[in-house]
Amino acid sequence: MADLNESIQKARAALDAHTVEIVKWHFSPETGCPFWLDWAREAGWNPADEISCFDDIIAKFPHFQDEWLRDKQPEVWVPQEFAGKPFNIFETGGTTGMPKQRIGWNDYKVDYSEFSDSLDDAEFPRDHYWLMVGPTGPRRLRLSIEHLANVRGCSCYFVDLDPRWVKRLIADKQFDQAKAYMEHVVDQATTIMKHREVSALFTTPKLLESIAERLEDEGSSLYEAGIRGVFCGGTTMDPQYTRFLVEELLENKIGFKPTYGNTLMGLAKHKPFTPEDKFSITYHAPQPRAVLRVVNPETDDLVEYEEWGRVELTTLTREFFMPRFLERDEAIRRPPIELYPWDGVAEIRPFGAMQKKIVEGVY
């Protein structure tokens, strides 16, 4: 416990130092971006001078407004240091109306290179092929998975899925069309798996279920099709569902890496399962580049450990600064662990899932 406390303190100190560095970067005219420099002028205080630790961000910044990512042109987010360098435009949301857009250069590579270091070579063999079945298009995920395959020494096949279309179909109660689209995606995925050597699979939980079902209907299985590791994310995975994936579809033989990630944060890794976890997935943000907090939606205060609250994200990289963004998710707050000595967020589900029906679709 003493070791863990020490690790927590060290991580906290590293986060505070990183916070100061990143805030100075974004709010200094030589390095910062137009949006934040303008914001500071209007706000009447200079974060570069006044932020001395992460808690200061919580105390002094309001919640980041997602409209800023919809309404502003991408150039306003370009830090001076990156001026003139073409950027990637990544999107999130957008089922209807304008999606949120985040620009970037290398952040996704940093996130996924770090994630690669956490993978077991037996489950995700190096120098072997990946298959991604999920949202490509304007999402960061497509380049990220390709980068992941590349840093592990190989390449990735892709089957696209447009989650915006699926959500519209479901919202319009066109369930037959949604099912047909899912079948279309699964057709393509299993065709690749039959004709190419693939050992690592990224997909969403629902698609994983459908792909496994198709293979089993044809007398095969994910394992028999050569899959040794599955990297999964995108929709709610409660403990029972996770157990179902691990025990029934992956047969306790295929490695399972659930992740929580998005265009705005990067990639949160999960606490390796122990029997005590009973398949409850806890994610830890890629701190200090991003910080996840679980807050009381009414008071904004941190909830107690093991209590539910809304997920609040702060992103702190040289490419992008986003303080206190309230995600459309809720989660259980979990304590730090030795591997990730900062708070975790567990059993993530859409915010208000217990109160209203949420369209998650297959993504």
Place this chain on the structure above:
Amino acid sequence: MLNIPVLRWGEPYKSLDTDEVIHHRTGEVLAKVGQANPGLLARDIRKADRAREVLREIPIKDLIEMMKKAGDLYINATLPLGDGEQSPDDFARQQSASTGLPEHMCKFNMEKNHFVLNNMDQIFDALTRGLDLEILERGFGVEERGVPVSYQAQSPVLGMVLPSNSPGVHTLWMPVIPMQIGLILKPGPQEPWTPYRMFAAFTGAGIPKECIGIYPGGPDMGAETVNRCGRVMIFGSMQTVKNYAGNEHVQVHGPGYSKILLGDDVVDQWEDYIDLMADSIYKNSGRGCINCSGVWASRHTGEIAAALADRVGPHEVQDPTDPEAGLAAFTVPNQAEAIWSMIEEGCEEVGTSHVTAKHGDRLVQMERCDYIRPTILHCNSPDRKMANTEYMFPFTTVVKCPQEQMIDKIGGTLVASAITNDEEWAAQLTDATNIDRLNIGAIPTIALNWLQPHEGSIVDFLFRARAYQTPDERLQRICSQ
């Protein structure tokens, strides 16, 4: 408190997701029921053929005998349930506690289920119209009159998406196992008791456990049951009925809108039938689809409504353990309030009046449940909004309607008890396709003859009669074995 697992072809599966079954008065947690995720059924359904195979290894006549034994176990024995056990009294108490139905009615339902199981041979004979059971087993054969016939099972299992609030419906699936068809049961969240007790009774009587799966869960589990089973029986609202209209795989049991129709030839003697009407409205808590929700007559309707109000209106809410309790609680929060609001709104229409008002407030709200006391409305025309409504408590609208318009105006009607000696009208009623169960004469809507089909024959739903031709020599050789 009991922990009740998912049953995957009879094998307990301890889900990490559980739902609490709560006592509607005390809040006591009666059981934690494991919740299945739809993927479990999607995988297990691959073994559905095995369910039918194991049942086909047992002759139907033996299965029928097992049903009788199961009936006795169900009504008399202490049987295993999850991590505990359950006596018959426990069962009635638990079912009452979670569904809101008075305990004595739960016991009456037990007797009903027992009766069906214990008379399975006669019921089977009626449902199959006297078919030689070996023909059903084999799939083909020659009837006594010398005609070759064939009946082909349309699915190895029947899926049942069961309701929470109406334990009476379970009789519908009792004959399925002896038809050598497996069962996938998705219990109602508040009524896991009957499926699990039946499973224990069936297996205790020798039915192979691998022919039954029980998958408790939310609406997604119900949807999966519909999607995965070749034949499914579901219970729901009119919207549910509409959603599955024309789907031959799905038999939907919606609201009954059961009615008593008084013929012009007897309506002047309406007082002779008040007891029959009151029983049809009030008995068994008025919750069933066979309870009367409309009394239609061409005249005296105001007097009939007033007399019915005097008869059923004074009934008060009683403790569910009281042997005299006649009303069932609404255990879903806000449901009773919403229903009462709809009724009040309906009564605002000119021509519709609430006749039980003089007997005190109808809506009774408690800490964890609510009740609505028996309610009688009067409509001066079949065109009034409330003329054809049904709610899950003793509720009836007395409707003034000329006899010659009745058949058209009553709409879909599960049970019509037409009290008349007018054979011409009786013939028209016999031909009316909007009436399912027809009683001609002074028969309460709730009087069921178990030897008659209910909303279509389950045999016709599960088996298809088809042509089967083969040389006589083969036919005789096989059929004489």
